[in-house]
Amino acid sequence: MKYxxxxxxxxxxxxxxxxxxxxxxxxxxxxxxxxxxHVDERAAERSHFGRLAASGxxxxxxxxxxxxxxxRRQTEAARRLNEPVAAIGxxxxxxxxxxLKPVYVGDTITYESEVIETRVSKSRPNxxxxxxxxxxxxxxxxxxxxxxxxxxxxxxPVNK
Amino acid sequence: MKYxxxxxxxxxxxxxxxxxxxxxxxxxxxxxxxxxxHVDERAAERSHFGRLAASGxxxxxxxxxxxxxxxRRQTEAARRLNEPVAAIGxxxxxxxxxxLKPVYVGDTITYESEVIETRVSKSRPNxxxxxxxxxxxxxxxxxxxxxxxxxxxxxxPVNK
Numbered sequence: 001m002k003y004x005x006x007x008x009x010x011x012x013x014x015x016x017x018x019x020x021x022x023x024x025x026x027x028x029x030x031x032x033x034x035x036x037x038h039v040d041e042r043a044a045e046r047s048h049f050g051r052l053a054a055s056g057x058x059x060x061x062x063x064x065x066x067x068x069x070x071x072r073r074q075t076e077a078a079r080r081l082n083e084p085v086a087a088i089g090x091x092x093x094x095x096x097x098x099x100l101k102p103v104y105v106g107d108t109i110t111y112e113s114e115v116i117e118t119r120v121s122k123s124r125p126n127x128x129x130x131x132x133x134x135x136x137x138x139x140x141x142x143x144x145x146x147x148x149x150x151x152x153x154x155x156x157p158v159n160k
Numbered sequence: 161m162k163y164x165x166x167x168x169x170x171x172x173x174x175x176x177x178x179x180x181x182x183x184x185x186x187x188x189x190x191x192x193x194x195x196x197x198h199v200d201e202r203a204a205e206r207s208h209f210g211r212l213a214a215s216g217x218x219x220x221x222x223x224x225x226x227x228x229x230x231x232r233r234q235t236e237a238a239r240r241l242n243e244p245v246a247a248i249g250x251x252x253x254x255x256x257x258x259x260l261k262p263v264y265v266g267d268t269i270t271y272e273s274e275v276i277e278t279r280v281s282k283s284r285p286n287x288x289x290x291x292x293x294x295x296x297x298x299x300x301x302x303x304x305x306x307x308x309x310x311x312x313x314x315x316x317p318v319n320k
Contacts, residue, residue, distance in 0.1 A: 032221040034228050048249055048312075056251055057221050061192040064217055068194050089208055091216055093258040094307075099251060147254075152208075 001071055002078075003086040003156035004128025007115055015111035015134070016066035020054045022105045028058040053102040059145050060097065063111045063134055089127060089152025097147035101138065109136040109144060116148070120155070127152045161231055162238075163246040163316035164288025167275055175271035175294070176226035180214045182265045188218040213262040219305050220257065223271045223294055249287060249312025257307035261298065269296040269304060276308070280315070287312045 022041075029038030033055035036043030044052040075085050103109060117131035130153050136145040182201070189198030193215035196203030204212040235245050263269060277291035290313050296305040 031225070033224045055224075056253075057217070057224055061217050061221070064193045064215075065191070090262070091259060093216075093256070095255055095257070096253070097255070097257065098253040102250070 001074060001086045001088045001153060003084070004118065004120075004130070004153045005156045007118060007128075007130060007153065009115050009118060011115045013067075013070060013113045015063060015070055015113050017108055017110040018062045018066060019108040020058070020062075020103055020105065022052055025052060025054045025058065025105060029055045033057055049102050049104075052105045054104075054107075056099040056145070059099070059103045059109060059136060060147070062109065063113075063136060063145070066111055067113065067134075086154040086156075088154070091149055091151045092129070094147050094149045097145070099145055101142050101144040103136075103138070103144050107144075108139045110138075111136045121152065124152070126155055128155050129153075161234060161246045161248045161313060163244070164278065164280075164290065164313045165316045167278060167288075167290060167313065169275050169278060171275045173227075173230060173273045175223060175230050175273050177268055177270040178222045178226060179268040180218070180222075180263055180265065182212055185212060185214045185218065185265060189215045193217055209262050209264075212265045214264075214267075216259040216305070219259070219263045219269060219296060220307070222269065223296060223305070226271055227273065227294075246314040246316075248314070251309055251311045252289075254307050254309045257305070259305055261302050261304040263296075263298070263304055267304075268299045270298075271296045281312065284312070286315055288315050289313075 026039050029035065037047035037049045037053060038055045041052050071088065078085050111134060113132045113134040115130060116133050119129050121127045121129050129150055131148060131150045133146065133148050135143055138144050186199050189195065197207035197209045197213060198215045201212050231248065238245050271294060273292045273294040275290060276293050279289050281287045281289050289310055291308060291310045293308050295303060298304050
């Protein structure tokens, strides 16, 4: 992760892409969101979805997993160049999470995140707060998920 | 699920409670949010959390799982009484999801949901929209998570 000072509004991250298989949709939903249209093809056909669709929570956490992997790649790249690596703190929360279209079996969702606001934390002045809008788009170019999250990021130490 | 017309603002649901074990925290995070402080006790001790803490996504989906189970209990109770059961549709999204305190190993979170707004869908007039504020409180009475979600619920058919 870059230091807070090195991150600007408008900066975009290609977070990654994920294809949702039937087995994975059902495994996630069985564990966390066992509504019939997420765990059973027949029930899904009779539902408003029309066919098996992923839990909205699933399409959200798929972003998280890809984002952690992307940050890890960035950290490893910085270490190879002997560049400093800023710590990333806890997320404070999310706002405006919208599930705009279903994610169906076999859909590939491409996630992107864009910095929309940066500000220094009032309560913890050694940290910055990064507000990011994240989106997921399916293989037809349709926006399926969108949300805004805010996370602490370490500020550049004065002597670096 | 009750019909939209039978649900009023201020109505509360005791969604249930969940105790977060170390194994479960690590299993969830390994799969979906593999940040060091969610998957490794030593790394967690060195982090801002101070000890192993659940992914915020984990404390959110734990609510979902309990909510689905609670709705199922309500549906079964209604069926035993030969009462009609309203369909519940997809969630449109969430707003103002706040992770207010960490959820540590062994914490028991008690979830509650309260209806804060009801309105008829403009685009699908046979459905109502239910907006609910959900909270999770730990065994010390501290609010750890809060969010607002909006979900479609079937309206009472005219002849019922």
